[in-house]
Amino acid sequence: MIDKNISSCATAVADIKDGDTVMIGGFGEAGSPIELIHALIDHGAKDLTVINNNTGSGRVGLAALIENNQVAKMICSYPRTANSLVFPELYRNNKIQLELVPQGTLAERIRAGGAGVPAFYTKTSVGTPLAKGKEIRNFDGHDYVMERSLKADFALIKAKCADRYGNLIFNKTARNFAPIMAMAATNTLVQVNQVVALGDINPEHVVTPGIFVNRIIEVANPQQESQLVKDGVVYPPMNKVAGE
Amino acid sequence: MNQSVSKAAQENAKNAKPERDMQQVGWNREQMAKRCAQDIEDGSYVNLGIGIPEKVAQYVPDGREVIYHTENGLLGMGTAPSEDELDPDLINAGKKPVTAIPGASYFHHGDSFAMIRGNHIDVCVLGAMQVSAKGDLANWSTGAADAIPAVGGAMDLVAGVKTIYIITQHTTKNGEAKILPECTFPLTGQGVVSRIYSDLAVIDVTAQGLVLTELAPEVSFEYVQARTGVELINALG
Numbered sequence: 339m340i341d342k343n344i345s346s347c348a349t350a351v352a353d354i355k356d357g358d359t360v361m362i363g364g365f366g367e368a369g370s371p372i373e374l375i376h377a378l379i380d381h382g383a384k385d386l387t388v389i390n391n392n393t394g395s396g397r398v399g400l401a402a403l404i405e406n407n408q409v410a411k412m413i414c415s416y417p418r419t420a421n422s423l424v425f426p427e428l429y430r431n432n433k434i435q436l437e438l439v440p441q442g443t444l445a446e447r448i449r450a451g452g453a454g455v456p457a458f459y460t461k462t463s464v465g466t467p468l469a470k471g472k473e474i475r476n477f478d479g480h481d482y483v484m485e486r487s488l489k490a491d492f493a494l495i496k497a498k499c500a501d502r503y504g505n506l507i508f509n510k511t512a513r514n515f516a517p518i519m520a521m522a523a524t525n526t527l528v529q530v531n532q533v534v535a536l537g538d539i540n541p542e543h544v545v546t547p548g549i550f551v552n553r554i555i556e557v558a559n560p561q562q563e564s565q566l567v568k569d570g571v572v573y574p575p576m577n578k579v580a581g582e
Numbered sequence: 583m584n585q586s587v588s589k590a591a592q593e594n595a596k597n598a599k600p601e602r603d604m605q606q607v608g609w610n611r612e613q614m615a616k617r618c619a620q621d622i623e624d625g626s627y628v629n630l631g632i633g634i635p636e637k638v639a640q641y642v643p644d645g646r647e648v649i650y651h652t653e654n655g656l657l658g659m660g661t662a663p664s665e666d667e668l669d670p671d672l673i674n675a676g677k678k679p680v681t682a683i684p685g686a687s688y689f690h691h692g693d694s695f696a697m698i699r700g701n702h703i704d705v706c707v708l709g710a711m712q713v714s715a716k717g718d719l720a721n722w723s724t725g726a727a728d729a730i731p732a733v734g735g736a737m738d739l740v741a742g743v744k745t746i747y748i749i750t751q752h753t754t755k756n757g758e759a760k761i762l763p764e765c766t767f768p769l770t771g772q773g774v775v776s777r778i779y780s781d782l783a784v785i786d787v788t789a790q791g792l793v794l795t796e797l798a799p800e801v802s803f804e805y806v807q808a809r810t811g812v813e814l815i816n817a818l819g
Contacts (some may be wrong), residue, residue, distance in 0.1 A: 365654045366677040416734040426730050438731050442695030442738030449692040461741040465772035511655045512671035517690040
């Protein structure tokens with residue numbers, strides 16, 4: 339019997355260890371698995387390397403994980419956005435490391451990690467500071483830079499719908515990094531709006547096949563990051579008391 | 583192409599009149615976007631950068647069918663949504679809410695950047711901090727030590743999209759040239775720019791050098807040359 343359903347986000351994240359590498363899905367708030375991130379904050383694993391396109395906004399979700407001093411290093415393409423308050427301050431004070439990666443290179447490094455490809459060559463970043471120290475190789479008259487793949491101990495992602503095998507479908511542009519992160523992590527944890535019966539997802543419509551998924555947690559009505567930021571929510575709430 | 587350029591120039595000249603009070607010389611932001619839009623061909627797949635480039639979509643001439651790509655995972659991006667249509671799961675690369683047209687498709691980041699890096703996107707329009715005589719582009723960092731570096735998809739776009747158009751003010755706010763022999767800011771890509779649409783002129787990047795093909799109304803070649811760090815070739819004679 340295969341049943342990847344887990345009863346709670348807390349149970350799902352319980353074996354994330356200090357020092358682990360964690361991929362977190364989402365582009366801005368679209369696809370951000372906020373309930374899983376909050377469970378990881380409650381769990382408390384530290385010295386994490388986190389891979390996400392951004393660094394979160396406000397003081398919830400990924401930004402709250404960073405604010406809670408659980409992240410030693412961020413690997414991302416765009417660490418500042420309109421409401422990113424937490425990361426810039428820590429970065430300026432040398433309290434967090436940053437590996438800046440072009441967005442497509444980030445995606446391809448993750449895809450390669452999931453596909454068993456240790457490295458690849460790309461034109462992206464040739465002649466720029468982001469190619470510094472990397473191997474350059476000429477193919478057919480053009481220079482390419484070698485990039486290493488990325489893997490993770492855990493991926494935390496969000497999907498719209500899953501069955502107990504872990505087959506997934508997503509919602510619009512909230513898909514973004516989730517399918518490739520699911521491939522690149524040893525343990526892929528998925529919060530889904532709805533778990534359906536086997537066969538309810540048309541096999542032609544499956545976006546991420548269940549083989550890439552380890553744990554499913556049903557979160558029927560997930561919180562929306564932008565709404566929490568607008569409402570001035572701070573996670574965990576005790577940080578607000580301590581900080582103000 | 584020449585015909586469409588001159589037609590566009592006439593149209594812009596005509597439309598420039600009511601805007602004269604807003605700006606002393608040259609095209610304003612809307613007019614720069616409109617001028618660039620004349621060169622977006624029917625049937626093309628286009629990625630528009632944040633800022634003035636985003637405005638290009640609203641000025642593509644009627645009768646041309648253009649598919650907009652946004653690198654966070656949508657082909658067939660539509661206009662901004664109404665209040666009822668707002669969906670936080672449907673956004674563009676600037677993280678603003680958008681809509682999807684009938685015939686749109688969603689895909690993950692690996693596929694989205696394969697479209698870019700695999701040379702499947704026809705045109706990308708971006709802003710610039712600096713452009714060099716050889717078409718090098720700097721548009722992601724001033725290299726300042728205290729800045730938080732952020733690159734996003736800019737390096738992938740310039741490396742992979744077939745044609746890169748730049749829309750930019752001709753000079754900085756302080757009047758310094760942005761078109762230079764070499765970029766002094768960190769590069770986004772080398773030899774990637776095809777054409778520059780500034781507030782003063784349209785300039786093509788060619789093997790012979792930078793060729794000025796069009797002037798904004800009431801702007802002279804000498805006026806543009808005086809604000810450019812590179813010697814321009816005047817195609818207008």
